[in-house]
Amino acid sequence: AATRNASRRVVRCAARGNQTRARNELSMRKPEYFRSGLGAPVLALTAVGGLYYLYKRGQEKRSRVFIEPEDRKKVVILGSGWAAVNLLSNINTDAYEVTMVSPNNYFLFTPLLPSAVVGTLQPSSIIQPARRFYKDVRESRVKFFEAACTSIDPEAKVVQCKDDSPIVGEKSTFELDYDYLVVAVGSTPNTFNTKGVYENAYFVKTIEDARRLRNHILDCIETANLPCTSEAERKRLLHFVIVGGGPTGVETAAEINDFMEEDISRYYPALKDDIKVSLIQSGDHLLNTYSEAISIKTKDAFERQNINVIFNSRVVSVDEKEITVMDKQTKENYPLPYGTCVWSTGVSLNPLAKELIASLPEQNNRRAITTDKYMRTKGAPEIFAIGDCGTIEQEKxxxxxxxxxxxxxxxxxxxxxxxxxxxxxxxxxxxxxxxxxxxxxxxxxxxxxxxxxxxxxxxxxxxxxxxxxxxGLTTLPATAQVATQQGKYLATVFNKHLHTTNDLSSAEAFQYNHMGSFAYIGKNDAVMDLKQGAFSGFVTWFMWRSAYITKQYSLSNMASMAFDWTKVLIFGRDISRQ
Amino acid sequence: AATRNASRRVVRCAARGNQTRARNELSMRKPEYFRSGLGAPVLALTAVGGLYYLYKRGQEKRSRVFIEPEDRKKVVILGSGWAAVNLLSNINTDAYEVTMVSPNNYFLFTPLLPSAVVGTLQPSSIIQPARRFYKDVRESRVKFFEAACTSIDPEAKVVQCKDDSPIVGEKSTFELDYDYLVVAVGSTPNTFNTKGVYENAYFVKTIEDARRLRNHILDCIETANLPCTSEAERKRLLHFVIVGGGPTGVETAAEINDFMEEDISRYYPALKDDIKVSLIQSGDHLLNTYSEAISIKTKDAFERQNINVIFNSRVVSVDEKEITVMDKQTKENYPLPYGTCVWSTGVSLNPLAKELIASLPEQNNRRAITTDKYMRTKGAPEIFAIGDCGTIEQEKxxxxxxxxxxxxxxxxxxxxxxxxxxxxxxxxxxxxxxxxxxxxxxxxxxxxxxxxxxxxxxxxxxxxxxxxxxxGLTTLPATAQVATQQGKYLATVFNKHLHTTNDLSSAEAFQYNHMGSFAYIGKNDAVMDLKQGAFSGFVTWFMWRSAYITKQYSLSNMASMAFDWTKVLIFGRDISRQ
Ligand SMILES: Cc1cc2nc3c(=O)[nH]c(=O)nc-3n(C[C@H](O)[C@H](O)[C@H](O)COP(=O)(O)OP(=O)(O)OC[C@H]3O[C@@H](n4cnc5c(N)ncnc54)[C@H](O)[C@@H]3O)c2cc1C
Ligand SMILES: Cc1cc2nc3c(=O)[nH]c(=O)nc-3n(C[C@H](O)[C@H](O)[C@H](O)COP(=O)(O)OP(=O)(O)OC[C@H]3O[C@@H](n4cnc5c(N)ncnc54)[C@H](O)[C@@H]3O)c2cc1C
The missing domain is CATH 1.10.238.10 (EF-hand)
Known part of the structure; x- marks a missing residue:
């Protein structure tokens, strides 16, 4: 009876809400992106699509639950990555008071990060302000705080946050209380405690990583080009080593190799013959989560491109100018002089998630926060964990x-x-x-x-x-695809169920729908692993690009990507070390 | 007779040269920018212009002097700024062995740097690889070394260079000998020894400055937005102070103010009322090298935009959170709490130029390298000094x-x-x-x-x-306009006179032709100071943009700038703190 009453109250509020919203609707019809009369040509192009979108959005909004601001439950979202932004852009902000906390005030489109390393895309084209993901920016419905969450108190339902950027005020920490907390803090690179990785290798995980790696690569090339550089030193500086044969490692190797062949060789003809790209893989397959046909295809493509793939080898340590590699078959170590080392061997637990796990006796998996099928943290049902940092417990x-x-x-x-x-x-x-x-x-x-x-x-x-x-029980992979679906799923759970109750027994469980995987393998070639089979070649590459353009969350980034790609096609990549 | 013999030899060589070049000509007709068949539409657009350019270039090349590689004099150019690239792209590489040395492997289009600070333009759109300024990249006619020159020995005609970037080889210094040296190392910001400027203020001089300043601004805003920030602290963080009322100071203030009003206010509505932009000017006029009408116009425009201009004031020191300002009239000091301080009060001598001056007894100006009217350094006639670091001695x-x-x-x-x-x-x-x-x-x-x-x-x-x-004797201003003309002039001197002799008595002296000055003053308004009078308003602003687009040295940058501007017009500026 209590539940029924509550839901009746919600409906009543919704009716009231419709009136106040009717007014907002009017101002909404003037698209806020166009700030100046000069946008005319673009306006014409987007008008039809835009009107349809507004119509759909209006329809959707009218069917939504509305709750009076003072009665709304507080939802705090930690992170602004794949899982978080997909939740944010779908959760009903008429029914919840939503706050997002992330040390990065933007969303990063990770699959294209390897392209940003070499300048096939500009870093700015693959990031997007988190504030653009909530629909009513001007009404400041959603609060965004640029800070890192440092600890979670599931008992008190409070999170501690800290401004961890260079500029801080007199007080740099604050607390937020929540009714529901969504942990979507992603993962960190896994070094397997290999000596020297943090000091000497580069990751491809953040936009800052990409920029630093790019400048390092160009610095190696410029140093190799100096008259005071000996031949041995030049060869070392021009040796680019990627550790890890998963999608990120493969794509980074392919992009670096493209950059060398298409741009560097042209501007530094004297260095051409000394450039070498190597990839170290612990197993005997590249892309071993894909189908075997794709592994073989990728290996062949790399051979053709003269990318030196070192199979069945493990990196023992990364020193300043030398990597020590162990051949798994002979068990012997040997040194590999290098100029640039990119580390890409998978992910491990985010420190915050680690702490949360340690504080909850119900948690026993050390690799991710264990949740039920609704993504509720075991031992703390008001906390949801989605994306890379969570894993759904599957009962035998x-x-x-x-x-x-x-x-x-x-x-x-x-x-x-x-x-x-x-x-x-x-x-x-x-x-x-x-x-x-x-x-x-x-x-x-x-x-x-x-x-x-x-x-x-x-x-x-x-x-x-x-x-x-x-x-057949496997945990879901740590991918953007999973994170996206989980973010959207959780928005539905919020929008349908949690307004007044904590009961999820009538909710559908999360169900992952695998759409297939892409990987770029260099020289305008990509591989695609679908249920229907494995694909590769120029057409696949074109589909890869098209898919990523349409997956962007803003017209602005779509345009930037299209522009960047066209520019590189015509003029080549930039070689400035900024 | 010796000269005549030598020049006859040159002519003979030219004839021989023509044959070997005939072959190169063929391969040159295939424009090297198009790497892929997909450039078709752009190809069509540029075909006519391109063919005409190639025709002109061929003609020009045929009339050029050719000297056998082993007989060519060595020209070393220090720097890759305005003066240097204009020399590089015009000097005859068939007659000189040219080497360029600069710690930046790119050219920076300085006039648009204030736009890059706030993201009206992407930093990458206003820089261009130095290697793109020499025409025959594939033949590696010109050598470019990314290093800083650390000292010049005019006696031995040798320069010492050092790789001053993070990645260095086992040996990081080298020497280059020259027949002619061109010093085009520009200037450094002038702090007038004001306490705390280097530690706490930002310059707008390099691309790195722009990026750091941008991130600082966004960091201040995000920190101001946190719930733990007090009101006083928020106001401090949102106070942007620009020191210096010359073109760079005015443009930076205008751009920051645009950013605040057009973008930040939209995404952070709660901060809007606490944002303040101030400009401190020592005199009682803004833009005091422009006509008075323009100074007044600019002052009015800033008043309308609520930019707080503090005239007749001098900065005594810049502490971490406070600037101490002296009112020149009352001679009293007062504190100004601030979040961001941009320092833009003119330029002083580059350290290398300073050293050169100190080593030559003939030099007696402490503010620039004194040269004759052919830009030859007094006391070292094989060294030319052009751009900001040189000044032409004018005889009374x-x-x-x-x-x-x-x-x-x-x-x-x-x-x-x-x-x-x-x-x-x-x-x-x-x-x-x-x-x-x-x-x-x-x-x-x-x-x-x-x-x-x-x-x-x-x-x-x-x-x-x-x-x-x-x-009426005045030294030329330290501007890109002067540097450009000097670079081009010096190329003519090299191309006409110096092949076999040091004699310049038949050369024309350098003659500066002032084309007028622009400045952006905010809200799509610019001022223009021409011989014909002073102009301002939307049309001037449009001319300002058009002029800077056409002044780009590459199609690629022109396209990028046009794209950036259109994108900002439609979608606004990016607010991601990268
Ligand atoms: C180079 C690269 C290429 C990839 N390619 C693909 C691909 O092609 N396809 C695919 O499906 N997947 C791909 N992935 C994997 C995919 O990026 C991740 O699975 C996905 O990002 C996970 O989403 P998430 O929301 O869990 O975490 P993330 O997207 O990593 O976001 C985590 C967020 O949490 C924030 N955060 C971190 N710590 C805190 C804290 N203490 N407090 C608050 N916020 C915090 C971060 O700033 C970030 O915003 C790729 C990954 C990389 C690195
Ligand atoms: C923000 C800003 C806006 C401006 N706006 C305008 C404008 O609108 N119009 C205008 O006419 N002028 C403008 N100027 C002035 C103009 O930029 C300078 O006058 C011009 O850059 C001078 O050219 P240059 O070649 O002498 O030096 P720069 O262009 O400064 O180049 C100097 C070069 O020397 C290199 N270098 C430095 N030290 C060494 C070393 N030890 N060894 C080797 N290389 C070295 C540097 O890396 C750089 O490549 C502006 C300047 C700034 C900073």
Whole structure:
């Protein structure tokens, strides 16, 4: 009854809200981007799309819940990355008081960061102010604070924040209390405690990383070009080593190699023959999360481009001018003189997330914050963890096999027919997502585990079947794709459920929908791993670019990217060391 | 005879050179900017212009002197600024072995630096690789070394250079010997030894300055926006103080104010009322090298924009959070709390130029390297000094008045008629440039100094006339306009005279042609000071932008600037603190 009352109150408020909003609607129809009469040509181009968008948005807004400002629950979002901005731009700010806290006042489009390293794109083209993600900037509905969260108190429901930038006021820390906290702080690079990485290698994780790496690369080239540089020293300076054969490592190697072949060789013809790009991979495949066809394709492409791939090797240490590499087969160490080392071997836990895990006895995974299927932190249900820093706990079905058997056995005959198993698999896919992966294979699995071929499964046979399905349990990868879907999902959860209650039992569980993966492999070639198969070549490369242009969150960045790409196509990349 | 022989040899070589060049010509017709078949639309647009350019260039090249590589004199150019790149792109690399040394491997278009501070333009749009200024990159005709010259030995004709960037090889210094050295190292900001300027204020001189200043401004704003910042602290952080009312100070104040009003106020509505932009000027006029009408116009414009101009005041010191200002009238000091201080009060001597001056007894000006009218350093005629770091010694005519009288008196009657003085003034304008300024006033001056009204000037009367003209002697301003003209002039000197001899007696003296001055004063308004009068308003602003677009040295930068401006017009400036 309480819940029903509350929801009635919400509806009443919504009606009231509609009136005040009607007025705002009017001023909203004047698009705020156009500040000057000179935007005419662009205006013409975007008019149709714009009007349609405003119409849709108006419609959407009218169907939204409205809650009086003083009754709104406080939602604090930590971070301004993929997960955070997708939540921010979809959460109903008519129903929640939203505050975002992040040390970066912008969102970074990470997949294109390797392009920004060499100047295929300008760094400014792939970032976007976080404040542009909330729709009613002028009404200051959302608060944004440029600060880092330093600690979370789940008991008191308070976060401590600190201005960690160069300019700080007399007081640089503050507290925020919340009803719901969303932790979307991402991850940090993983060095596997390798000696010298922090001191001597570069990461490709932040926009500052890209700028510093770019200037380092150009500095190596200019130094190699000086008359006082010996031949050995020149070769060392012109050796670019990328550690890690995942997508970021591969793309960075490809972009650096493009830069060398297309631009540096042209302006520094004397250096051309001494330039070398190497990639060190611990396993024997590049892009080993992609299909094998793609690994092979990438290896071949790198061979053709003279990128020196060193397989089955581990970096032991990175000294100032030398990397020590261990050959995993011979177990021998050898030195590799280098000028630039890029470290890209995966991610580890953000310090804040680490602290949160340590403070909650319910948390036992050391690699990410464990959540339920609604992304609620285990042990602190008012805290959500999304994106790289969270991981959804997946229950093994085997643990409850007897109960599940009873549930599946709808005709209560003590054994399960194929139809019963099929229906059962659909019913519980929400609770056990691992089931979803095998949904189409049920007949095959059924046949396989029906060892006595009696067309039904006994409890023991059913056990074996669940065991195999449980093995398919994998945690979701740390990608922008997952983070985006989680951000959007959580916005829906907020917009539908949490206005007045904490109860999520009627909510749908998060369901990841993998759209496929891209990677740029150099020389206008890209690979694409889809359910439908593996693709590569110029057309794929073109799709890669198109996909990333359309994925931008602002017209302004779309235009910048298109401009940057065209400019590089015509004039080449800039070689200024700024 | 020796000279004649040498020049004959040059001609012979030229003929031989033409043959080898004929082959190069062919490959040159394929424009090297187009790296890919996708440039088609741009190709179409530039084809006509491009062909005409190639035709002109071919013609020009054919008429050029060619000298065998082993016989070429070595020209070392220090710097890659306005003076240096204008020399580099015009000097005949078929006749000289040219080397450029600069710690920046790019040219910076300084007049637009204030726009880059706030993001009206991207920093990358106003810089251009120095290597793009020499025409035959692929042939590596010109050597460019990214290093700073640390000392000059005029006796041994050798310069010492040092790689002063973060990445250095085992050996980071080298020597270059030269036949001619061109010092074009520019100037450094002048702090007038004011306490705390280096530690706490920002300059607007390099691209790095612009980026650091921009991030500082945004950091102040984000800090002001935090809940832990007190009101007083917020007001301090939002106080932007520009010291210096010359063109750079005025433009920087105008750009910062635009940024605040057009962008910051929109995204941070709560901060709007606390933002203040102040400009401190020691005199009682802004832009005091421009006409008075412009000073007044600028003052009015700033008043309208609520820019707080503090006249007749001198900065005594810049502490971390407070500037101490002295009111020149009351002689009293008072504190001014500030968040950002931009220092722009003129230029002083580059350290290298200072050292050169100290090493040459013939040099007695402490503010710049003194040169003759061909820009040859006094005391070291193989060293040229151009741009901000040089100053042309102007001889007073009075010192030689008796000789000049005899020269002017063509009919040898012991007195000078108006015609004689007119003809004389034209004849010697090359030697005494001050005469040129008065060329049109000769009749008036003649009448004025013909005290006994006998229609001729006696020696004493002539003396008084020369005295007045000598007073018109001023050193050239430290501007890009002067530097550009000097660079081009020196290229002509090299291309016409210095191939085999050091003799410049047949060369024309440098002649500065002032084209007028622009300044941006905010809100799409600019002022223009021409011989024809003073202009301002939207049309002037439009001309200002057009002029700077067409003055770019590359199509690529022109396109970038046009794109940046359009983007800001439509979407506003970026507020990301990178
Ligand atoms: C070079 C590169 C290329 C990639 N390419 C792809 C790709 O092609 N496809 C793909 O799907 N994925 C890609 N990824 C992975 C993808 O970027 C991440 O999975 C994604 O960014 C995770 O999103 P997130 O929101 O969890 O974290 P992030 O996007 O990393 O955002 C974390 C945010 O938290 C903020 N933050 C950090 N600490 C604090 C704190 N203490 N308090 C408050 N805020 C804090 C940060 O400033 C940041 O805004 C790539 C990653 C990199 C580095
Ligand atoms: C913000 C700003 C706005 C301006 N606006 C205008 C304007 O609108 N119109 C106008 O006419 N003028 C303007 N000026 C003035 C103009 O920029 C200078 O007069 C001009 O740059 C001088 O040219 P230069 O070649 O002498 O020196 P610079 O252009 O300063 O170049 C000096 C070069 O020397 C290099 N260098 C320094 N030390 C060494 C060393 N030890 N060894 C080797 N190389 C060295 C530097 O890296 C640089 O490349 C402006 C200046 C600034 C700072």
């Amino acid at each position: 079905m085997l643990a409850k096999v007897t109960d599940l058997f009873v549930e599946a056995d709808t005709d209560k005959d003590g054994s399960l027919s194929l139809t019963e198993v099929k229906e059962f698999s659909q019913r519980i896919a929400d609770v056990y997502p691992q089931m979803r992966i095998h949904a189409k294979n049920i007949p095959t699995l059924f046949a396989k585990h029906d060892t006595n071929s009696d067309e039904v499964l006994s409890l023991d046979e059913f056990k074996e079947l669940l065991k195999e399905i449980d093995q | 005519m009075l010192a030689k008045v008796t000789d000049l009288f005899v020269e002017a008196d063509t009919d040898k009657d012991g007195s000078l008629s108006l015609t004689e003085v007119k003809e004389f003034s034209q004849r010697i304008a090359d030697v005494y440039p001050q005469m040129r300024i008065h060329a049109k006033n000769i009749p008036t001056l003649f009448a004025k100094h013909d005290t006994n009204s006998d229609e001729v000037l006696s020696l004493d009367e002539f003396k008084e006339l020369l005295k007045e003209i000598d007073q």
